[in-house]
Structures are given as C-alpha cells and as structure tokens.
Amino acid sequence: MAVAARQESTRQAILAAVTSPVADRLRTLRGPVAPRRHNARTIAALTANPGCDRRAVLDAAGVDKVLLAEQVGHPARFGQSPFAISRGVTFESGLKADGHRALLAAVRERLGLAEGPAAVLDLGRSEAAQLSNEERHERTRQALSRADVAVIDHPMLRVEVAGQPVYLEPDLVAARLDGQLRVVEIKSFPIIDGRADQAKVAAAAMQAAVYVLALRQLHRQLGRPAADVSADVLLVCPRDFGNQPAVAVLDTRRQVAVLSRQLARMTRIADLLDRLPEGLSFDLALDADGVSTRPAGELAGALAATSARYVPECRASCELALHCRTEARGSTGALGASVREALGGAADVATALALAEGRVKPGPHEQESARLLRHAARLRAEALA
Numbered sequence: 001m002a003v004a005a006r007q008e009s010t011r012q013a014i015l016a017a018v019t020s021p022v023a024d025r026l027r028t029l030r031g032p033v034a035p036r037r038h039n040a041r042t043i044a045a046l047t048a049n050p051g052c053d054r055r056a057v058l059d060a061a062g063v064d065k066v067l068l069a070e071q072v073g074h075p076a077r078f079g080q081s082p083f084a085i086s087r088g089v090t091f092e093s094g095l096k097a098d099g100h101r102a103l104l105a106a107v108r109e110r111l112g113l114a115e116g117p118a119a120v121l122d123l124g125r126s127e128a129a130q131l132s133n134e135e136r137h138e139r140t141r142q143a144l145s146r147a148d149v150a151v152i153d154h155p156m157l158r159v160e161v162a163g164q165p166v167y168l169e170p171d172l173v174a175a176r177l178d179g180q181l182r183v184v185e186i187k188s189f190p191i192i193d194g195r196a197d198q199a200k201v202a203a204a205a206m207q208a209a210v211y212v213l214a215l216r217q218l219h220r221q222l223g224r225p226a227a228d229v230s231a232d233v234l235l236v237c238p239r240d241f242g243n244q245p246a247v248a249v250l251d252t253r254r255q256v257a258v259l260s261r262q263l264a265r266m267t268r269i270a271d272l273l274d275r276l277p278e279g280l281s282f283d284l285a286l287d288a289d290g291v292s293t294r295p296a297g298e299l300a301g302a303l304a305a306t307s308a309r310y311v312p313e314c315r316a317s318c319e320l321a322l323h324c325r326t327e328a329r330g331s332t333g334a335l336g337a338s339v340r341e342a343l344g345g346a347a348d349v350a351t352a353l354a355l356a357e358g359r360v361k362p363g364p365h366e367q368e369s370a371r372l373l374r375h376a377a378r379l380r381a382e383a384l385a
C-alpha cells in the first residue's frame with residue numbers, strides 16, 4: 001500500500017514536471033526531437049562550470065550539443081575512440097558474464113571478503129527497458145529495500161539539477177557485500193603496475209560521486225542513513241593490458257561535497273528561462289536523413305542570446321567549447337582564472353595591454369594592478385632588449 005501511494009505521488013510529481021510551463025519552454029527550445037539524456041559526465045561537467053547559463057539551459061532542454069556544435073562550424077573534439085568503446089564493452093561483458101562472477105570475485109578479493117552466493121538483480125534487462133523512467137526508478141528503490149539483493153545492475157537513479165528531476169541510467173553496479181552499499185564503476189582504461197591515468201581517474205571519481213549522491217538520496221527516502229552508501233567507490237579497470245580486472249578504491253568524499261555544494265548553488269532553470277528572449281529555439285530542423293537544415297548563422301545567433309562563461313576547462317568537458325572559445329576571444333577569463341588574476345582582474349586583454357602601456361588612465365580600483373602591469377611590461381621590454 002505504501003509503495004502504491006509512493007508510486008502515485010511520484011507519478012503526480014513527474015506529471016506536474018512534464019506538463020509545467022518550464023517543460024513547455026524547454027520543448028520549444030529543443031524542437032520536435034527526443035531530448036538527449038543527462039548522464040553522470042554531463043552533470044559532473046555542469047558542476048565544473050556552474051556559472052554557465054548556456055550549458056545549463058541547453059542540457060536542461062536536452063539539446064543535442066554535438067550536432068549543434070557541428071552545425072555552427074565548431075565540431076567537438078573529444079569523446080571516446082571507437083576502439084576504446086569496443087574494448088570497454090568486451091571488458092564489461094566478461095565481468096558480468098555468468099551472474100557477474102568475475103566482477104564479484106575481484107571485488108570480494110579487494111575487500112577481503114569470503115566467496116559466497118550473491119543475488120544479482122539486473123534492472124536493465126529488455127523487459128525492464130520497456131518501463132518508464134519513473135517506474136524503473138521505483139523498481140530501483142524497491143530493490144534497494146530488499147535485504148536479499150546483494151547486487152543491483154543498471155539501477156535507474158534520479159537527481160535534481162537546477163530544480164528539474166534528471167534520470168540517470170548508469171552502466172553501474174551497486175553492491176552490498178559487506179553491509180555498506182557501494183558504487184562499482186567499470187572503466188576501460190587500464191591500471192598498469194597499480195597506476196592509472198590521473199586525469200581519467202579524477203573524471204571517474206567525479207562521475208561516481210554523482211551516483212553516490214543519487215543513491216544517498218534514494219536511501220534517505222527509504223528512511224535509512226545516507227552514510228550507509230559508502231563514498232569509497234570501487235573502480236574496476238583492466239589490469240595492465242589484459243582483460244583481468246584490477247580493483248582500486250576511490251575516496252569520493254571531496255567530490256560528493258563539491259557536487260552537493262555546486263548543485264545547491266545552481267540557478268533554477270525557471271529563472272534562467274525567464275532571461276531568454278521569447279521564441280528562442282535551438283531546433284536543428286532535421287531533414288529526413290537527420291541532417292540539420294537550420295542556417296549556421298541563425299543557430300549561432302540563438303547561442304549568442306544565452307549567457308556563456310567560457311573557461312579553459314570547458315575544452316575537456318563541453319561539446320561547445322570551440323564555439324564558446326571563439327566567441328570569448330579577447331576576454332581574460334577565456335585564458336583561465338590564474339591569468340585573469342595575474343592581469344589584475346582586467347576583463348579583456350585589450351584593457352590589460354592598455355594599462356600596461358600606460359595608454360589609459362586607471363580607475364580608482366585599478367591603480368595597483370596598473371602599477372604591476374606597467375612594471376611587468378618594463379621587465380618584458382628589458383628582457384627582450
């Protein structure tokens with residue numbers, strides 16, 4: 001009965017969300033195509049640059065940023081190679097074959113646990129895939145409340161981003177083998193002699209933190225302490241260059257704290273939408289072959305109507321980085337926070353140069369930075385001479 005009541009209230013909440021004026025506006029922005037799903041990478045990237053309204057709006061509307069970037073003439077230059085993707089699929093299927101046998105053995109060995117039976121529930125099976133997001137989310141919640149389930153594969157998680165519910169369908173395993181619920185992240189990059197690419201490990205830790213946060217929210221709804229979901233994530237990668245797994249424990253406490261803080265600080269989508277011009281649309285007007293027919297200039301104009309905050313970190317996390325970098329050329333912010341600081345906080349390069357060369361009179365708050373810039377310019381001239 002309690003489950004039925006909860007399902008009904010979830011349905012009502014979702015119905016309210018999808019039929020709200022905000023949802024209508026987001027549909028107009030996106031055009032008549034299915035929205036792109038959020039994933040842990042997009043949420044982690046949102047929090048990497050929380051001041052960027054452009055990204056927040058495009059992601060909330062589910063706009064295909066890869067296609068949009070292509071259409072405005074600045075295709076994204078990052079993403080996994082097809083080789084890495086197929087290698088990852090092979091590695092993961094090997095781990096999950098035969099009731100997740102290899103995965104469970106590796107995790108147990110790393111945690112120092114004895115062998116034993118473990119009930120595995122796969123919520124991503126084809127019959128479950130026919131269900132709606134909220135139904136799958138409810139199934140995940142039910143699975144978490146069952147004491148006899150030790151491992152949940154493909155849970156459907158939900159987090160709130162800028163006031164909107166966002167569903168995550170991770171290729172993720174939540175395992176409860178030693179009393180605590182743990183996120184198990186399977187990645188295709190190798191751990192060689194106990195070491196892995198630090199940038200990839202950092203990205204994996206941030207994405208895993210999104211799952212920790214979502215699982216903790218679910219746990220709270222079940223009336224359980226959030227701390228039952230461990231912040232120690234199990235990262236499973238190929239050992240050396242083979243297909244045998246190596247398991248590392250990642251402490252994601254810092255990432256979980258950063259993520260919670262940034263998500264809490266994000267401006268609500270409704271407020272961001274209020275600042276956009278009426279009728280603004282990123283509809284790519286796809287033809288029968290799925291090719292965008294909307295003129296590039298028109299789409300670039302639509303992008304210009306949203307406020308962006310380009311920083312060099314965007315290049316590693318956002319599909320629109322090349323477009324936004326071109327747009328931000330000349331601003332000191334585009335060179336990074338440390339450069340902007342070193343230039344005395346001047347908003348653009350031209351102002352910093354003018355202050356350094358004494359061509360403009362510094363304002364009351366620019367006296368000190370102008371003096372330092374003139375000094376730096378003198379040193380540079382001497383060094384070049």
Ligand code: SF4
Pocket residue numbers: 049052053054055308309310311314318319320321322324
């Ligand atoms: S690349 Fe552009 S849209 Fe993406 S986060 Fe950076 S500034 Fe925002």
